[in-house]
Amino acid sequence: xxxxxxSPEALRLQEGESSSLNCSYTVSGLRGLFWxxxxxxxxxxxxxxxxxxxxxxxxxxxxxxxxxxxxFLHITAPKPEDSATYLCAVQxxxxxxxxxxxxxxKLSVKP
Amino acid sequence: NAGVTxxxxxxxxxxxxxxxxxxxxxxNHEYMSWxxxxxxxxxxxxHYSVGAGITxxxxxxxxxxxxxxxxxxxxxxxxxxxxxxxxxxxxxxSPTPGFTEAFFGQGTRLTVV
Numbered sequence: 001x002x003x004x005x006x007s008p009e010a011l012r013l014q015e016g017e018s019s020s021l022n023c024s025y026t027v028s029g030l031r032g033l034f035w036x037x038x039x040x041x042x043x044x045x046x047x048x049x050x051x052x053x054x055x056x057x058x059x060x061x062x063x064x065x066x067x068x069x070x071x072f073l074h075i076t077a078p079k080p081e082d083s084a085t086y087l088c089a090v091q092x093x094x095x096x097x098x099x100x101x102x103x104x105x106k107l108s109v110k111p
Numbered sequence: 112n113a114g115v116t117x118x119x120x121x122x123x124x125x126x127x128x129x130x131x132x133x134x135x136x137x138x139n140h141e142y143m144s145w146x147x148x149x150x151x152x153x154x155x156x157x158h159y160s161v162g163a164g165i166t167x168x169x170x171x172x173x174x175x176x177x178x179x180x181x182x183x184x185x186x187x188x189x190x191x192x193x194x195x196x197x198x199x200x201x202x203x204x205s206p207t208p209g210f211t212e213a214f215f216g217q218g219t220r221l222t223v224v
Contacts, residue, residue: 043201
């Protein structure tokens with residue numbers, strides 16, 4: 001069964017304190033791994049797509065990496081505005097584009 | 112550019128009532144989908160469409176119907192609302208069924224009493 005597990009469930013950081021979020025997955029034929037950001041009361045907002053092991057993507061203070069079993073979202077010197085829930089999703093082979101989501105990691109960055 | 116627009120944003124229904132959640136996108140995307148989001152659970156796929164006239168079931172389709180008569184619109188119908196359908200519903204669209212990012216609407220918060 002295709003599955004996505006995110007850890008930790010919640011993470012509290014001080015402003016400037018770098019850390020990483022983990023997304024481990026089991027999927028039959030990974031077509032893509034996606035990271036989204038979700039603010040309270042809003043829909044998920046796309047951040048990155050990773051397609052193959054070894055791939056990395058960066059955007060401002062965020063860097064996503066991918067291995068054959070997991071992905072990491074590294075947050076460097078976070079700011080309070082980075083506070084949000086970060087969602088990981090995978091697309092399996094033959095899935096016609098459907099996404100399987102993890103439960104998310106709620107990140108709080110205190111000034 | 113409006114993106115994906117969902118209406119209403121909030122709705123309270125009585126058990127047994129029916130209603131339609133509206134979803135419209137102005138990006139000419141072929142692929143559209145509906146997810147529900149419940150506390151402590153990831154987003155779960157309800158129904159999806161790979162183009163006008165084509166729909167299919169996702170992970171949790173029971174109690175919901177969809178149709179896709181145009182590229183732009185993908186309404187979700189609750190036939191007879193139940194308390195278990197209390198949730199936040201998100202509509203999403205993407206240019207093609209695979210390999211591309213999905214754009215999400217702002218969500219509809221539904222409460223069934």
